Amino acid sequence: MAKETRRAQTATAKPGAVFPLRDRKWHPKAYDPGYRSSILRSPKKKLVMIPQTASELAGPVFGHDLIGNKDNDLITNFARSGKSAIGERIIVHGRVLDEQGRGVPDCLVEIWQANAGGRYRHVNESYIAPLDPDFGGCGRTLTASDGSYRFATIRPGPYPWPNGPNDWRPAHIHFSLFGQAFTQRLITQMYFEGDPLIPRCPIVRTIKDPKAIQQLVAKLDMDGTKPMDSLAYRFDIVLRGARSTLFENRLEGN
């Protein structure tokens, strides 16, 4: 295969032929009045179903040279020399899988989060909790050949937000993932096992199936801890599709 062949070049398929269709009942609906911001930002007309052409099956390929040494270490990647972020030190790790349970390699995983006090480092943020001078809040990595990834960070704090009269976000980490095709693109959030704010959160509740919500709850993983250093949470993410199918199409296309 030529050197940049990690894309489907000529495969053109009917809706759902290469990647099974998205289960739109498993995902949140665009319109969910419990989450106020969705009211005016949700399309009212039906999505138009289109075939999976090269435009949908291609996608950016990320080079390993993109990723710096500290990119997946949020405890130090913004910190002043010799300092580290304030908060409970944790490892967040797991695998990015396809729908057949196989690891997705070279998947760009980007995360962002509030600091230990629930404060984001963003120009539009005004929450009373202070910034941590040693915490930026972003990290990224590429998955290994078995789909595994790992971040070192601090546990983010919950924070209040303007929605209902007294809504609080559970502690969460935002996740952005690229698979190997545009149709696999996904942004989601990771929650922490045992957090009583999870079932109260209007954003969590845009997901209607309790099993789907459970899929976003990371589990405490004592085996993954670093003794005398960091607790660990395990979080697997499933992207659309099955790599073997796509791979065959790629071979045909090249």
Add this chain to the structure above:
Amino acid sequence: MARKKESPSQTAGPYVHIGLTPNFTGIRGVYASDLGKETGAAGSDAITLTGTVYDGAGEAVRDCLIEFSQSDGKGSTKLSKVGRKTGKFTGFARVPVNLKTGEFRLKTVKPGMVAGPGGSLQAPHVTAWIVARGVNIGLHTRIYFADEADANAADPVLSLVPKSRRKTLIAEKVAKNRYRIDIRLQGEDETVFFDA
């Protein structure tokens, strides 16, 4: 083996920039530069595509971020890797809208014609994926070009869109190498969004 379910989507929220374009929101020194500032377009064939994303009340969506992906000028989707080196054409761009005006600006090249179903060719188009606070799952759309009327008329994907709504997908030519399209998340003239 039973198929696993895709992880459910959650909104990117208003602070998506922290994770996807940290330099844009003032987080400096973590990544040398923000990923995908442009598709790698250079030279005299560069075009700019601008526009604004509006909500159902006609307000600009100022916290939104758009990812674009497209073929090169010859219609190939087999492009350079996105890495530290810039200047090569990757076909991928990530564009946060202006936090004050809500306007986006993409510098790219005009895409070529990509293969469509049954040996057809698709009209030049850019694929766009939109996330923002209040958007529970990323919105997938396409941007076509008004000065490609013949190709647009024969396009196999546009033909799946009701005639009266096709115009929501077509960027107007406003000057040489400059195009404009507004995206409406809701309401009359709501942009067509796809499922594939």
